[in-house]
Amino acid sequence: MALVKSDSTVFVGVMKNVAKLFLGQAMAGVLGLVYTILAARALTPAEFGEVTLLYAWPRLMALMGSGRSWQVILHYGAAPLEKGEKPPVQNAISFALGLDLFTAFFATLVAMLGVFFFPTAVGLNESLLAMGLIAALLTIPATCLNSSTTGILRLFGRMGLVAKQEPYTAIIRLLLGGIVWFMGGGVVGFALAVGIATMAGQIYVFYAASAVLKENGFLFSPALRLMRLSHEMPKGVWRLMFSASLGYSLNAAVNPAVFMIVGRFFGPAAVAFFGLAETFLRAIAKIGRLLEESYYPDLARLDIRSSKPWALVGRIELLALSVSVLTILITCFGGHFIFSLLGKDYLAALPLMQWMSPSLLFMMMGLPLEGLLYCAGKSLSILWVQIFSAFSMFVFIVVFMATPSFLTFGLGLSYSLAAMVKFFFYLLGVGMIFSAREKIIPLHERKI
Template sequence: MSAERSVFARVLANAGTLLGGRTVNAIIGLAYIALTARGLDPVRMGLLYLITTFAQFLGEVVKFQSWQTVLQYGAEPLLKQDRRTFQQVVRLSLFLDLSSGLVGVTFGVIGALAFGSLLGWSKDMAPAAALYALTIVVMTSATSVGLLRLFDRFRYLAGEQAVSSMVRLIGSAIAFWQQAPFWAYLLAWAAGPLAAFLYVGVIAWRELAQRGLTDGFRLVGPLGKDLPGVWKFAWATNFSSSLDVAFTHVITLSVGALLGPAQAGLWRIGRQVADGLAKPARLVIPALYPELAKLRALGGDAAMRKLARQVALLGGAVAGLLLLITWLFGKPLLGLIMGQAYVGAADVMTWQVTAAAIGILALPLEPMLVSMRAAHLALRVRLVVSAIFLLALFPLVSSLGMNGAGAALVGAATAMAIGMFLTLRVRLASSGQPDENEASCAEDANDAKGDR
């Protein structure tokens, strides 16, 4: 088996491992949500969703994608057995996690206490919401995830969300059995992300220790020194992720503001089904990043390009299949999953799946840019596309309703794919072609590693 084929097979195997974990998590998740819904009345269930969504949104917005820093700046020193530099990368990543966590907790607590009435809960619920906001500090931690991806330990990552959901299920079951009040369910839901944080943290530290990478490690020391461009990279990946989260929520809020809550509900349901259909393909992304980082560290630009082409071809096949399923079975699928009352979301779901398919087709473009430490260029594309999208969104929704929102989403996905493709072409051209010896060296190194 060639080195490139070996890498591609490993990407697919790791994505499959993550998919298995997500499937288990989805089943457990439905169970704890069902128990909670039966233990609380609809009003308090809604409050639980509002509080947890508020904390999750803040966590995602302030979160540095520190796992990206671990991969892109840690792969080379790991392969070269440069322990001092690798430990510096880990120390910087931990600093990013802690800093963003503290910022998120501060905004979360203040927001929950001062603006609860605007966010949907009363003054007597504000202390509970503020306490739940403390979980933001574990939501923003991604160093352990980055280490496990770098070490190719995806089987442990597959269990991360399942651990969180299992803890929530146990806590919700106890609360339901004891007919406990609202705060007990909130506590059970808070325990989930804490358990997942401890789970990946302990395993990541064990993996570090087994490789001798904890010897002499200090929390205090140099951060960005001798890591060229690391701060620019960290901020670019942070802003890009925050923009992606905001992008998702803005369109739902806009539909609700212009067309009413019922239409917003149909839009959200269609989006959930579309995202669910696209999820298996998107799981290739976290499996792709560490392989690209390692190939770059070995100087294998040619191998990086070949891997990206292989992923793009696979993405194209998946995208075509998704569109075919939606066009043929969209309404029956919605009726089966959500009930006949929601089949009205089928038309807009076609737009949403089309946008998701375009994103899948362009799946390797942004990871390639990030792996070439050009995250700032990917961010630039996102900023331009998002600005144009926001300018077009309100007129399109006002004149065409949900079809206008769908058209805007497809247009944004198309513009994002074209923008990333053109930017990557320019970046590859400016980086120059690798010579054959360099590519051969990368292939030999990967071949020596073999499949794990």
């Protein structure tokens, strides 16, 4: 059983999961780079920026509506699953699926109303209004439902299936992008390629999660009466979901909001440069996400009061430090080659990405600390950290916006400083719970 595994065995298992995910992410990264080069060669910077802006508002709403429902599945399902207790596991799965279903509906509705009634305010050219509605329909339900479905696969240790989602999405996006390029589809064509590929990737995960549940004797049954079901679950499930989902949504919504701010004040070309820099950094930062996806199921099974989770996170922190330093060096010294593939018009994005690159260090080292805080039941503390971090990002932007080099130095430094703020608050929080870890009651042990 996972609860009696040695520290080394758990760490080796985590690294095996990382290896599975890395292969998929590496393939998706290469295909994504090829697609980006194709789109950049086919579109002008202004047109590339329009594609980015088309998805800025839907992406903002998708991220605002995306719950951290996988937290419920792992925190309330992992330990009972180890003990062979099926009802608590089924409750956690049904609750998470139902929550995602409701948030997907409301996020899609709000996004479509925003596009229809306030297109200029959400950064859209009115001639692209119909495409804005289609973008919302293609991406928001897929993004919202991804949390619970991947959480199911992680709960049952099916990381190989999780690893296939991004390569499948990238392959479909590249194939569609090639067709668009060949047919001269322009902005609308490339925007459709992104949306259709996103939806297709989620359909795969939806099917995989259903099959895994059936294989293990569970039902793929979203709960429609969430309040009633929550009364059958351990105390605090709503607090976890509210704080975790709101914190994640605020944190994830920062970049789409910055896209719209930059687009409003500096135009679509500036959005294209920031979008490219952010896309490449996000691709590199996925290594940190791989660590989170791999260690979190094991971390949720361990007793936070023992030394095992702390030893596991300590090893992950050292690994994250090494990887983040390596990725920053790659960004600084290999960035020129990557951006030169896009064409000379896009080289202006390189200095911006280099100023944003220190954020990789703080982001990768912060993820393991965030996991510990969740396991300790400190989701409200994480929410406050994420609120303060998001607020600090906009404060830094306001401070640096008046500088002549805002689109390189100012914007990039704001991005990195906000990541640093979040990391140091996480570090402070972990220090506080470590000193009182014997008094912590794990989430799944709290009274109903």
